[in-house]
Every structure is written in C-alpha cells, then in structure tokens.
Amino acid sequence: MSRGSFVFTPTALRSLQLDEDMLERHKYRKQLSSHHFNGYMLKKEARDRALLRTSTALPPAVCHDLVIQNALYTGDLEAMQRLFPRGSTANFIIEPQGGDMRWVASGDGLWSLTYEQELTTPLHITADRGFTDCLRLLLQRGANVELAPGGTTALHEACESCHPECVKLLLSHGANANAVSEDGLMPLHVCTDPESLECAKYLLQYGAAINGRSLEEDDTPLHVAGRNGLADHTELYLRYGAAVDKQNDEGLTPLNAACSQPQELHELERYFKVCQLLLEAGANVGTLDQDKHSPLHMACKNVNADLVDLLLAKGACVNDMDYGGEAPMHNILKVVCYKISHKPERIVRALLNYGSIRVWPGALPMVLKHCCGSPRTIEVLLNAYSQLKVTDTWVEAVPPEVFKKHQEFYESLFSLAQTPRSLQHLARYRLRSFLEGRVHKVVPKLILPTFLKNYLLLEYRGYVH
Structure with missing residues (x-):
C-alpha cells in the first residue's frame, strides 16, 4: 500500500447505509423515554467531535517505524507523548511484521509461502489491549475512529477484548456503534463474554441497533447472548426492546440458540437463567429450526435437566418429531453415556411423567x-x-x-x-x-x-x- 492511500472494504461502506434494523431501533427507542435525553446528548457530543476531527485529519499513511510500534504494543504513554507531540497526527496504518504463514500466489502464477500480514492502526492496538490513556492521546491527535484496514474497527477490538473505558472513549469521539466488520458483525455481535456487559451498555447508549443482524448468520445481539449463556446481556437487551422470537438463517430464535449450545456442567445454570429470562419475556417454546428441532430437543441433547423441567412446565411438546423422526427422548438416550454427571435420569423421568413415547421393547x-x-x-x-x-x-x-x-x-x-x-x-x-x-x-x-x-x-x- 502506498503512502497516503487507504482502501475501504465493501462491508465498511455497507455500515453507512440505513437498513430495516435501524428503523426498528428508532421504533424501540421511542418506548424508552427515560433514555431519550441522555442518548441525544451523547450522540450530539460524538457528532461534534467527529466533525472537528474530520476537519483537521490527514489522509492515513503507512507506518513502518518499529519505535512507534513498540510504544503502541507496550502501552508506553511517556514514549507516545514524545512521539506524538501537539500538532502531530496519529492517523496512520501499521503493517505488523510476522504472523501466520500462508501460501500466496505471485503475479507470474507461482506460489510462495509468506507471512500473513493484517493491517492495523494505533487505535486498534491500544483499544485491543485496554491502554485507555494511550488511546485518549491518539484520539486527541486526530486518529480516525472509522479506519478498518484489517476488516474491523477499533470499536470492534475494544468490545471483543472487553475494555469498556476504551469503548466509551471511541464512541464519544464519533465511532459508529453500528459499524459492520468484514465478517458482517456489528460491535454488539462481538460482545460474547460476560465481562463485555459494560461495553454493550455503552453501545446501546450511543444508538447501537438492538435488533441489528449479522450478514452471514442473520443473528441479532440477543442470539449472541443466548448462544453464549449471557444472562446479564439478555436482560439488558430485553430492556432495550430486543425482539425475542426473531429467527436467524438456520431458523433459530434466541431461545433455540441458547438451548442448542453445548454446555459443560458449570455452564448449565447460566443457560438456564438465559432461557428463563427469554420465556418470561414471551419467547415461543415451540418454535422449530430448519431441522424441526424444538428447544426441548436441544435441551435434552445437552442434558440440562433444570432447563428441560422449565420447558415442559411452559408447555413444550414432549413428543415433537424432528426431520429424522426422533423425539426428545431419543436425544437424551443417545448422550447418557457422555453426560452422566449432568444427571440424565432426571430428564428421562420428566419426559415419561409428561407422557413421552417409550423405547420399542426390542431396542x-x-x-x-x-x-x-x-x-x-x-x-x-x-x-x-x-x-x-x-x-x-x-x-x-x-x-x-x-x-x-x-x-x-x-x-x-x-x-x-x-x-x-x-x-x-x-x-x-x-x-x-x-x-x-x-x-x-x-x-x-x-x-x-x-x-x-x-x-x-x-x-x-x-x-x-
């Protein structure tokens, strides 16, 4: 990449377009009157800072200076203050050395094994590592919060690494809370860890689309929260008006997604709590995915006894058949030997008490x-x-x-x-x-x-x- 050049990816441009989910966000925000004034002031401040920044920012250049890179990767604030004095710019792209090896085709048709280079920026490096003071300095020196040379913005990096103060800084300096990464994910979609709750709160305060869809799976943030067993995130999204029964490309609702996720013994309670919140919010207990699996099918397969009890109490059909002709009883019996510590006998007992079909005696x-x-x-x-x-x-x-x-x-x-x-x-x-x-x-x-x-x-x- 030549000095002064910068390439926008198609997905980065796509993030600038208004879509159906943005309209839904406005509809739900009308119902949240208590958030109106604060949300308006936060976004106004972010817009004002963005206008000031764009009026003075220079086109990004490529930096190969190892001294600067070392200061960024170690979070050396004193060194960065010397390297970025007042009046200088931090609006440039970095091409790190090293990385994973991959085969690359050359112009004459030959292939060579070379290091895979992923472009980044000073904002990405400091946001990913949680160097808040360094990030603030870079923003004061005019670093562009929307640069995404590696396919993701610095805001994505901060959310994925669970650094809420960095998220707040980026948003207050005009970062787009609905920016779409090269993988088709908005920042809320990468809040997949319990520690990312504060990040999600800041995103929503700055107008993140509560029902924004990922481009590949068509997931909403509520799908992500369900799949990762994030009870606090689920409660937060429901308060902001998340649609509880939206289906993704596989036909999964957030409830289906939570039930279908493999669960270790220590995770059972988390997923139970998520499903409890979704059902209390009106989730349909009988929605089938594209393979006709119900939430009960998947809860049996993952041997979550408390969740099975909850689904049955909420009216789940004990004898629904999937495309393979299997009922929930089949699902539990196939995994008993792998999940003995999960107490599969509780599920078999509950299914029989609710009228489940029995195994053919010959089997x-x-x-x-x-x-x-x-x-x-x-x-x-x-x-x-x-x-x-x-x-x-x-x-x-x-x-x-x-x-x-x-x-x-x-x-x-x-x-x-x-x-x-x-x-x-x-x-x-x-x-x-x-x-x-x-x-x-x-x-x-x-x-x-x-x-x-x-x-x-x-x-x-x-x-x-």
Whole structure:
C-alpha cells in the first residue's frame, strides 16, 4: 500500500447505509423515554467531535517505524507523548511484521509461502489491549475512529477484548456503534463474554441497533447472548426492546440458540437463567429450526435437566418429531453415556411423567448397552413397562466393570428373567397408563403419602422389581 492511500472494504461502506434494523431501533427507542435525553446528548457530543476531527485529519499513511510500534504494543504513554507531540497526527496504518504463514500466489502464477500480514492502526492496538490513556492521546491527535484496514474497527477490538473505558472513549469521539466488520458483525455481535456487559451498555447508549443482524448468520445481539449463556446481556437487551422470537438463517430464535449450545456442567445454570429470562419475556417454546428441532430437543441433547423441567412446565411438546423422526427422548438416550454427571435420569423421568413415547421393547438391550453407566436412567426407563423380557443379550450388554460397580442394581434387573414384575409395580404401571401424560399434574394433587406420590412419579430406588 502506498503512502497516503487507504482502501475501504465493501462491508465498511455497507455500515453507512440505513437498513430495516435501524428503523426498528428508532421504533424501540421511542418506548424508552427515560433514555431519550441522555442518548441525544451523547450522540450530539460524538457528532461534534467527529466533525472537528474530520476537519483537521490527514489522509492515513503507512507506518513502518518499529519505535512507534513498540510504544503502541507496550502501552508506553511517556514514549507516545514524545512521539506524538501537539500538532502531530496519529492517523496512520501499521503493517505488523510476522504472523501466520500462508501460501500466496505471485503475479507470474507461482506460489510462495509468506507471512500473513493484517493491517492495523494505533487505535486498534491500544483499544485491543485496554491502554485507555494511550488511546485518549491518539484520539486527541486526530486518529480516525472509522479506519478498518484489517476488516474491523477499533470499536470492534475494544468490545471483543472487553475494555469498556476504551469503548466509551471511541464512541464519544464519533465511532459508529453500528459499524459492520468484514465478517458482517456489528460491535454488539462481538460482545460474547460476560465481562463485555459494560461495553454493550455503552453501545446501546450511543444508538447501537438492538435488533441489528449479522450478514452471514442473520443473528441479532440477543442470539449472541443466548448462544453464549449471557444472562446479564439478555436482560439488558430485553430492556432495550430486543425482539425475542426473531429467527436467524438456520431458523433459530434466541431461545433455540441458547438451548442448542453445548454446555459443560458449570455452564448449565447460566443457560438456564438465559432461557428463563427469554420465556418470561414471551419467547415461543415451540418454535422449530430448519431441522424441526424444538428447544426441548436441544435441551435434552445437552442434558440440562433444570432447563428441560422449565420447558415442559411452559408447555413444550414432549413428543415433537424432528426431520429424522426422533423425539426428545431419543436425544437424551443417545448422550447418557457422555453426560452422566449432568444427571440424565432426571430428564428421562420428566419426559415419561409428561407422557413421552417409550423405547420399542426390542431396542432395550441396545439402550442398556449405551446407557448402562447410568443405572438410574435404566431404572426410570424400565419402570415404564409392565413386563420385561430379560435375556442373555441383556446380560452381555453390561460390561463386567460396570456390573461390578453397580452390582446390586443389575442383579435385581437380571433376576427378572425368571420372575414377573411385582404387584406393586403393576399397580403403578396401571395408574400411570390411565393418566396418559397427566401424571405430572394429577399425582401431586392426590391425597396420598409423599413416598407413594414419589413412587408413582418414578423416584429412584436403586433396583427394579
């Protein structure tokens, strides 16, 4: 790139256009009367600073000075004050040395292995690293907040790295809160970490489109918050009028996105809280994605028992079939062996109490083979049948080490090969069959001792009889 030159990417130009989501932003902002005056003053200040900056800014040049680069990357404010005295400009582009290697085609058709260079600016470097004082100095020296030589603005970098003070500085100096990166993302779309909450607040105060769509996935910020389990972000966006049931290119609503995201044990509560907020805001519990997966399908697949209970209580259909002909029960049984610590037995029990279809008896040995590591899951599942045809195939399905670990349970199961189910169990089975999916509603209301109610609701006993 020659000195004094600068290339705008198509996506950077696209950020200057008014679209449908900008109109929606104005509509929702009318409902937020308490934010009107502050929002107006903040944007007015930003516009005034932007006009002052553009009147004095020089076209960006390319800087190869390693002394300047070193001061920027280390956040050396004293060095930068010397390098950028009053009257100088910080409006230039940097081409860092090094980076990842990639094959590049030369003009004569040959390919060579060279370092991948990604252009950046002093604002990007300091915003990404949270060097607030250095960033302020650069802005005072006329650095252009809209430069995006690497495909993203400095505002994107500050949001992605969770530096709210840098975000506030950039916005107050005229940064576009709805700038679109080369990947089609607005700054709110890169607020994917719990620590980015303050960044999101500043963006919304400066007019970020609450329902702005990403160009590739068609995600809104609420989709991003749901997918990343960000309860505080979800609550914030809902307060600003985020559309709770918008679907992206895959047919996912924010609720579907939250339910479909793989969840580790320590993340279950976060995602439950997000879904709880969305449902309280009126999210549709039955929306299907393009593969006809419901939120319940995905919550079962990710083995979030509290979330499954919540979805069922909100009216989720327990026997919805996806394009593959699988119900939520299929989804949970396929992942039991991988998620034993998530207590999959709770989900199987809840689904059965809400009237879920059962496994075809001929497939029970296969289910036993894959789920034997969770005897409670097997117990709940088998207690939905009046009789079981236990054969040698069942015995062979349980590895010796698993049998030894849960010997008492599997001995009780295999003994059913020679004895029928107990009269007590048959009475339970008959009552549950009569209620036909109303078990969860009727049984808690019965005037019965608690231990009998729990027995009817398939409480675990550690054996089958």
